[in-house]
Amino acid sequence: MLMIGSHISSAKGYEAMGKQALKLGANTFAFFTRNPRGGSAKALDPEDVKRFLAIAKEHQFGTLVAHAPYTLNPCAAKPEVLEFTERAMREDLIRMEETPGNYYNFHPGSHVGQGVETGIRLIAGLLNRILTPEQHTTVLLETMAGKGSEVGGRFEELAAIRELVTRKEKLGVCLDTCHVWDGGYDIVHDLDGVLAEFDRVIGLEHLKAIHLNDSQNPMGSRKDRHAKIGEGTIGLPALSAVTNHPLLRTLPFVLETPNDEEGYAREIRILRERYRDE
Template sequence: MLQIGSHISSAKGYEAMGKQALKLGANTFAFFTRNPRGGSAKAIVPEDVERFRILWQERGYGKIVAHAPYTLNACSNKADTRRFAGEAFRDDLKRMEYTPGNDYNFHPGSHVGQGAEEGIRLISEMLNASLYPDMTTTVLLETMAGKGSEVGRSFEELREILDRTELSQKMGVCLDTCHVWDAGYDIVGNLDGVLTEFDKSIGLGRLKAIHLNDSLNDRGSHKDRHARIGEGYIGWEAFTRIINHPVLKNLPFILETPNDDAGWAKEIAELQNLAV
């Protein structure tokens, strides 16, 4: 069965997230570790986490994909912003150990005029100060659309970050379909070619999760504007190939489409029906 879910609000805790995912027909989900537009984090209640783990294990469901806040920018040109990024990142890795063995995804950041090379250096510096040998979480770099001064607009930039990270065995990549399309990768007309390029640059063994989003813009636009599945330039035919591709089909797929619960439930059901 396809591993498919959407972002779930973490406001009411882990058990509530698990139950909400089940209502949507999901068997995986994503959640923000803290306020996505701020820095505050909800206190974790161990008993709540345990109830979630029992709920999830009873159904035999797999990994969930946590998401760092959007405000986390490890390569900002402001020292205070970088300091917050490191502190929040390290705190999130501690919090992730309440649910061992899952994924933690983050946007590499924006270099804000310092240049991609300096951005890559600063991101790797934070990772080297944060990852530790005993952690069970896999940290995922997200592929980016290349809007403004975003780092991670190409597979090669992500590879450079991985190469400079000492505990890179603790890391992987989350491929966002809208982002890579907007960055110029032709996942509609040449999915195999894009995956071959990913394999040469990064290695398919590093690919751990997929953010499944259509795009409001044509390929190479560098805009990053998500659309509902089938309502953008990528389209249902391409998504059918993506979810059934032998390299991708066993990964967790996370919807970040502009929807409400009813819309996500509909997309989840439709994608499950297309999975073979």
């Protein structure tokens, strides 16, 4: 069964997110743990969480893929940004324990001129401070497009972060199709080759989720501009091949396309129609 959904606003709580996912035809979804531009997190309502868990169980939801705010930068040069990032991620991971067993995805960040090696060291250091043996949430490093001073535009950079993290069992990877395409990985003509490279460098056993997005730009542009499914340079056949690939088809897929609710429902329907149940 295809596990697919989109980003859903968390403003009204978990139960509302679950109902919205069902309305879209989704059986998983992503949400920001707080305002995507940062700020304080809204207090959780235990009864709201309980009602959502009942919905998720009844409708056999797949693993959720929560997303950290864009303003977090685990390898920033400014101490106040690093302090805010660590505090927010600690808080988010505590809150994620209310819905145990899901994923918490974050952008590795930008080294802002400090150099990739310094960025990798800072990111791993933060993860070593916040990951605990007791947590039931797997933290995901997201593959990036490599624009500017972003860390994570190459598989080797994510592997280097993992190598420095002590609790590797709590750390996985989320592959974003737009990002890897813009970063120079040819998932249109050589998906098997890209996955073989991922396996060699990181290990496919660590790939936990897919952000399924088309791209506005040609391969290798390093620009990170998402497009609607089938309306970009990756195209529907290639993205459908991703959802149907034997090494990927059981993962949760999350749409981050520039869409409204009707558009997300349409994309989910189209991708389900092209999915080959086995």
